[in-house]
Amino acid sequence: MMEYKNIIFDKKEGVATIILNRPEQRNALDEILMKELIEVIDEIAVDKETKVVILTGGKEFFCAGADIKMFDKLSTPMEVYDFYKIKNPAHEMEKLDKPVIAAISGLALGGGCELALACDLRIASDTAIFGQPEINLGLIPGSGGTQRLPRIVGETKAKEMLFTGDIINAEEAYRIGLVNKVVPVESLMDEARKMATKLAKKPPLALRVTKAVINEGRNVDLGSALKYEAQCFCLLFSTEDRKEGLEAFLKKRAPKFIGK
Numbered sequence: 001m002m003e004y005k006n007i008i009f010d011k012k013e014g015v016a017t018i019i020l021n022r023p024e025q026r027n028a029l030d031e032i033l034m035k036e037l038i039e040v041i042d043e044i045a046v047d048k049e050t051k052v053v054i055l056t057g058g059k060e061f062f063c064a065g066a067d068i069k070m071f072d073k074l075s076t077p078m079e080v081y082d083f084y085k086i087k088n089p090a091h092e093m094e095k096l097d098k099p100v101i102a103a104i105s106g107l108a109l110g111g112g113c114e115l116a117l118a119c120d121l122r123i124a125s126d127t128a129i130f131g132q133p134e135i136n137l138g139l140i141p142g143s144g145g146t147q148r149l150p151r152i153v154g155e156t157k158a159k160e161m162l163f164t165g166d167i168i169n170a171e172e173a174y175r176i177g178l179v180n181k182v183v184p185v186e187s188l189m190d191e192a193r194k195m196a197t198k199l200a201k202k203p204p205l206a207l208r209v210t211k212a213v214i215n216e217g218r219n220v221d222l223g224s225a226l227k228y229e230a231q232c233f234c235l236l237f238s239t240e241d242r243k244e245g246l247e248a249f250l251k252k253r254a255p256k257f258i259g260k
Contacts (some may be wrong), residue, residue, distance in 0.1 A: 063112025
């Protein structure tokens, strides 16, 4: 397992936990943190023991967004374009073929909100705050905010958040479907681990395929998406996990999935 400067990384019982660790900068994303996020995602992608991922920033803040100092080095549109051509942590997180749970407490703004949007499930503490304030800097989100937010909360509410740059609290985030649940800050990681443990017991192949079908299906027309779903269903039907699941159901015992 690699060593990281701005990330705390832990693996236990099929669950990998990534903790953003730049507390003095409220976990703001700079070049080093972005690079390390991509590296840890690449590490997880080839790790057969990891079934589920938790991404968090700790109790005080999830991620305050991009480190403004980083943009001081980018003076022209071409320099910005070249910078954003590199792998983007949010995009890589979404492409990871394992479920990712964001455990969000405190600030999740700008790039931090976009990082959360790229995760599959989002559990928020009652202190969580969300927003895409880029409009107030004369910018737009650059890591998927204009695309993922409407898909998650609907176009009308997304436009309101993106046009105004207003922030919302955890309860409002839950009301509009941005997060799956809201829990006391003291219970945040327990709830995230509970969900991760539950998912880690599911058949890994079926989890991987489910994520892929959902993500790919939204990029094509309904007919093509249904065809892709049917193809994946047929592929899973021949797996050992499918046979184990059926046998366990008929014998009324807990299944033991092996990912084959």
